[in-house]
Amino acid sequence: MAYIRKRNRSIFLIFLLPAILVLFLTTIYPMLYAGYLSFRSYDLAKPFVPRVFVGLSNYQNVLTTGDFLHALKITFQLMAITLSIQLFIGVGLALLVTQRLPGMSIARTLLLIPMMISPVIVGLVWLFLYFPELGYLNYFLSYIGIGPISWITSPDWALWAIAIADIWQWTPFIMMGTAAALTSLSPEPYEAAKIDGNTRWQVFRYVTLPQLKPVLVSLLFLRAIDAFKIYDIIFVLTKGGPGDSTEVLSLYIYRQSFTFWQMGVGAAASFVSLIIIVVLITFFFKSLNRDPMQS
Amino acid sequence: MSEITLRNVIKRYGAVEVVHGIDLDVEEGEFVVLLGPSGCGKTTTLRMVAGLEDVSDGNLSIGETRVNEVAPKDRGVAMVFQNYALYPHMTVRQNMEFALKPLGLSAKEVARRVDEIANMLGLSELMARRPAQLSGGQRQRVAMGRAMVRTPDVFLFDEPLSNLDAKLRTQVRLEIAKLHNRLGTTVLYVTHDQVEAMTLADKIVIMRDGHIEQVGTPEQVYSQPDNMFVATFIGSPPMNMIPAQVRERELQANGLALKVPPRFEGRLAEGQSVTIGIRPNGLSLAGAEMPNAAPARVEVTEYLGNEALLDLRVGPHELIAEVPALGRPAPGTEISVQFDPDAIHLFDTETGASLSR
Numbered sequence: 038m039a040y041i042r043k044r045n046r047s048i049f050l051i052f053l054l055p056a057i058l059v060l061f062l063t064t065i066y067p068m069l070y071a072g073y074l075s076f077r078s079y080d081l082a083k084p085f086v087p088r089v090f091v092g093l094s095n096y097q098n099v100l101t102t103g104d105f106l107h108a109l110k111i112t113f114q115l116m117a118i119t120l121s122i123q124l125f126i127g128v129g130l131a132l133l134v135t136q137r138l139p140g141m142s143i144a145r146t147l148l149l150i151p152m153m154i155s156p157v158i159v160g161l162v163w164l165f166l167y168f169p170e171l172g173y174l175n176y177f178l179s180y181i182g183i184g185p186i187s188w189i190t191s192p193d194w195a196l197w198a199i200a201i202a203d204i205w206q207w208t209p210f211i212m213m214g215t216a217a218a219l220t221s222l223s224p225e226p227y228e229a230a231k232i233d234g235n236t237r238w239q240v241f242r243y244v245t246l247p248q249l250k251p252v253l254v255s256l257l258f259l260r261a262i263d264a265f266k267i268y269d270i271i272f273v274l275t276k277g278g279p280g281d282s283t284e285v286l287s288l289y290i291y292r293q294s295f296t297f298w299q300m301g302v303g304a305a306a307s308f309v310s311l312i313i314i315v316v317l318i319t320f321f322f323k324s325l326n327r328d329p330m331q332s
Numbered sequence: 333m334s335e336i337t338l339r340n341v342i343k344r345y346g347a348v349e350v351v352h353g354i355d356l357d358v359e360e361g362e363f364v365v366l367l368g369p370s371g372c373g374k375t376t377t378l379r380m381v382a383g384l385e386d387v388s389d390g391n392l393s394i395g396e397t398r399v400n401e402v403a404p405k406d407r408g409v410a411m412v413f414q415n416y417a418l419y420p421h422m423t424v425r426q427n428m429e430f431a432l433k434p435l436g437l438s439a440k441e442v443a444r445r446v447d448e449i450a451n452m453l454g455l456s457e458l459m460a461r462r463p464a465q466l467s468g469g470q471r472q473r474v475a476m477g478r479a480m481v482r483t484p485d486v487f488l489f490d491e492p493l494s495n496l497d498a499k500l501r502t503q504v505r506l507e508i509a510k511l512h513n514r515l516g517t518t519v520l521y522v523t524h525d526q527v528e529a530m531t532l533a534d535k536i537v538i539m540r541d542g543h544i545e546q547v548g549t550p551e552q553v554y555s556q557p558d559n560m561f562v563a564t565f566i567g568s569p570p571m572n573m574i575p576a577q578v579r580e581r582e583l584q585a586n587g588l589a590l591k592v593p594p595r596f597e598g599r600l601a602e603g604q605s606v607t608i609g610i611r612p613n614g615l616s617l618a619g620a621e622m623p624n625a626a627p628a629r630v631e632v633t634e635y636l637g638n639e640a641l642l643d644l645r646v647g648p649h650e651l652i653a654e655v656p657a658l659g660r661p662a663p664g665t666e667i668s669v670q671f672d673p674d675a676i677h678l679f680d681t682e683t684g685a686s687l688s689r
């Protein structure tokens with residue numbers, strides 16, 4: 038027995054090795070290297086200058102110049118807008134497509150299409166729609182007497198333009214998850230409520246919503262992580278502009294690293310973002326471990 | 333409290349008709365049980381009364397009013413579902429309170445009603461638990477409590493005991509009977525279990541394939557079955573059925589000849605095909621010379637304590653007899669079995685209808 042067990046242990050190490058190797062090369066090593074860089078001065082434009090140790094000055098740079106905090110604020114602003122609207126519309130659509138009505142299964146499939154498109158393409162599509170003079174959006178708005186709106190060229194509208202594209206793409210995700218959860222709820226309690234005379238709103242508020250809560254929390258969490266690292270759509274639509282009005286964290290990091298060639302600063306900003314995400318995750322799992330049925 | 337009336341009520345799902353025009357009267361305060369094999373349309377009928385299914389045709393009234401088009405909440409009914417249909421995320425108290433929400437009572441009145449019913453059903457200790465933390469019997473009581481807090485005119489039960497074990501079933505059955513005696517509310521109760529039906533019902537409605545086969549008190553459906561279906565469906569072990577022919581004032585079956593009991597005199601035609609029905613306790617052991625006796629062979633005996641069941645072979649027929657356990661014959665013995673003339677039922681073999689009336 039002991040012999041076999043010992044052999045088994047070495048065998049499973051052999052099987053694990055490729056996965057560990059890939060993980061190390063693609064995730065752990067770059068992360069460690071970024072950690073190393075975040076304490077060094079490294080100008081990508083001068084690759085032969087030695088990368089001297091600069092202590093915490095990169096971190097100081099990130100946390101004290103307003104740019105990082107501004108990007109953080111924009112990121113969370115965008116997250117708040119998109120997540121709340123996606124939740125609202127997504128749950129509404131889920132309630133609609135799970136009704137036993139003709140055409141609902143087709144509608145359900147069609148509504149998933151935005152999610153299947155690459156974000157860069159979504160950005161391009163909306164770029165055409167938002168085009169100030171030639172865009173369809175302003176063209177249609179002009180018919181109802183609105184416009185023209187400088188969607189992506191005005192600092193007041195740019196963030197909303199991005200939010201709309203993101204909402205269009207990711208609301209189906211919330212809808213799909215919610216619809217799946219809805220169809221798994223047992224129908225009898227709803228019949229009981231029907232006989233007792235509870236109103237639709239009461240049933241939704243006190244029967245459906247509490248049972249959906251764990252699923253909604255998970256869906257929102259996944260969306261939050263995505264929203265935290267949003268990049269492609271913004272890069273295509275505004276590149277962070279006008280000015281810095283749509284510069285989210287990932288664009289800030291990109292700009293530090295590959296526009297200003299300040300790899301050290303970029304690495305430090307990445308690490309601060311990583312910490313923020315880790316804190317978010319911990320907070321999330323704490324709230325999940327609390328009994329989801331309570332409150 | 334209200335009576336329920338069904339007149340020629342039909343239920344169709346698309347082109348398929350599953351309830352074929354049934355007539356039924358449930359008097360005020362009466363306990364009526366819909367009894368029948370699985371798939372015969374009991375649940376469908378109950379759900380039509382509740383308003384969870386549309387009535388395809390016919391008239392359905394509760395009290396004086398036709399309710400075909402009335403919303404479930406306005407029918408004054410409360411329903412206990414087979415799988416209880418409790419709100420899984422709510423405590424027992426919240427489950428009961430939620431049923432009262434539409435009535436818009438004061439918080440004090442809600443608490444009073446909930447506590448009163450909880451006391452009556454012995455739920456007081458469980459009020460803070462959620463359904464997942466309750467046993468089957470406790471969930472069942474919560475489901476009843478939730479139906480009772482609203483003090484409805486009519487209670488509807490759909491197989492409320494089928495998820496309980498045998499012992500608990502007997503216990504809860506008694507509870508339901510007691511509650512009905514106490515509250516006197518009209519009850520329409522669905523089950524496929526004849527013991528439940530016999531013990532609880534004022535009136536039993538026996539259904540088959542979307543038709544009503546017989547309506548009567550438990551005594552009536554047991555001792556005066558209208559047809560062969562009811563005769564074999566009620567009673568355990570089931571009534572023995574023997575195809576026979578009327579010849580010269582005798583019922584002749586293969587290996588068996590019985591005198592036509594006097595009460596059937598003049599009702600039978602010579603040569604008519606009839607089916608003899610006799611319950612296991614209508615058969616007894618006898619000497620060979622007795623009238624209405626036939627030679628039989630004991631195949632199997634089942635000991636039940638006070639009684640024993642004998643699997644008998646009489647000619648080509650397999651019959652079950654219920655005899656005192658003491659002195660029961662051993663398997664393999666040749667005996668003589670006597671048919672009690674008063675226990676004999678006769679049915680028209682063609683139509684299945686009883687010839688007793």
Ligand SMILES: Nc1ncnc2c1ncn2[C@@H]1O[C@H](COP(=O)(O)OP(=O)(O)O)[C@@H](O)[C@H]1O
Binds near residue numbers: 350370371374375377
């Ligand atoms: N939604 C439905 N669509 C089609 N047929 C149904 C539906 N519900 C029940 N039935 C059919 O109606 C018949 C009676 O069903 P039901 O009332 O549930 O029987 P029971 O409760 O007596 O077991 C069954 O044959 C069943 O298949």
Ligand SMILES: [Mg+2]
Binds near residue numbers: 371491
């Ligand atoms: Mg049923």
